[in-house]
Amino acid sequence: MLCKRGLHVAGMICAVTIVLIGSGCGASTKPSWETFDGAANVKSFPVPKEANKTEQTTGNSDLDYVRYALPGLKGDDSIPEAYLEEIESWGWKQKEVEDNGSSLVFEKGKSIVHLSVHDDFLIITVPTQLKKQAIQGLESNKANE
Numbered sequence: 001m002l003c004k005r006g007l008h009v010a011g012m013i014c015a016v017t018i019v020l021i022g023s024g025c026g027a028s029t030k031p032s033w034e035t036f037d038g039a040a041n042v043k044s045f046p047v048p049k050e051a052n053k054t055e056q057t058t059g060n061s062d063l064d065y066v067r068y069a070l071p072g073l074k075g076d077d078s079i080p081e082a083y084l085e086e087i088e089s090w091g092w093k094q095k096e097v098e099d100n101g102s103s104l105v106f107e108k109g110k111s112i113v114h115l116s117v118h119d120d121f122l123i124i125t126v127p128t129q130l131k132k133q134a135i136q137g138l139e140s141n142k143a144n145e
Contacts, residue, residue, distance in 0.1 A: 031070050033082040039124045040066045045106070045113050046086050047124065054121070065125040075102045075118040087115075 036046035040053055041064050051068035079102070084094070092106040092113065103116040114125040 031072055031080075033080050033086070036086055039113075041124060041126055042111065042113055044090060044108065044111075045092065045124060046083075046090050047122075048083070051122065062128060063125050064128050065123055067121055067123050069121050071120050073117060073120055073122060077117075078102075079104065079115070079117055 031048050031050055033048060035049040037049050039045045039047045040056055047068055048070060051070040053066055054069045055065075055067040057063060057065050087106060088094075090108075092108045095105040095107050095112075097105050102118065103114060106113045106115065112127060114123075114127070116123045116125070
């Protein structure tokens with residue numbers, strides 16, 4: 001009898017533990033927008049630290065982009081003010097372009113970055129033509145020195 005009661009108590013403890021752990025894991029479904037790392041393709045452009053790189057272009061492409069998974073992100077929502085402030089604090093200025101919904105363009109010196117937000121992911125894109133022009137400009141400056 002005592003053994004059955006002990007098993008029952010142990011079973012209840014396990015069930016409660018599973019419920020608590022399960023509810024704790026799903027508690028934070030939206031990004032926190034508190035800590036940032038440099039993007040894989042543009043180290044000087046911030047990306048939320050909790051974002052996971054899922055895809056990146058390789059080789060010779062017209063676009064240099066990196067896709068980051070960020071569960072809880074919604075393309076219909078505006079980009080959080082905390083993220084926009086962080087981008088600005090890293091020296092990037094938002095360019096005025098036609099309204100593209102959830103896509104923004106940022107500029108820093110001669111660098112340009114396109115940020116597009118979708119459901120559960122974001123994409124950082126750098127037009128490679130601009131990258132090539134910036135590199136050629138640097139090389140011609142070195143040749144003139």
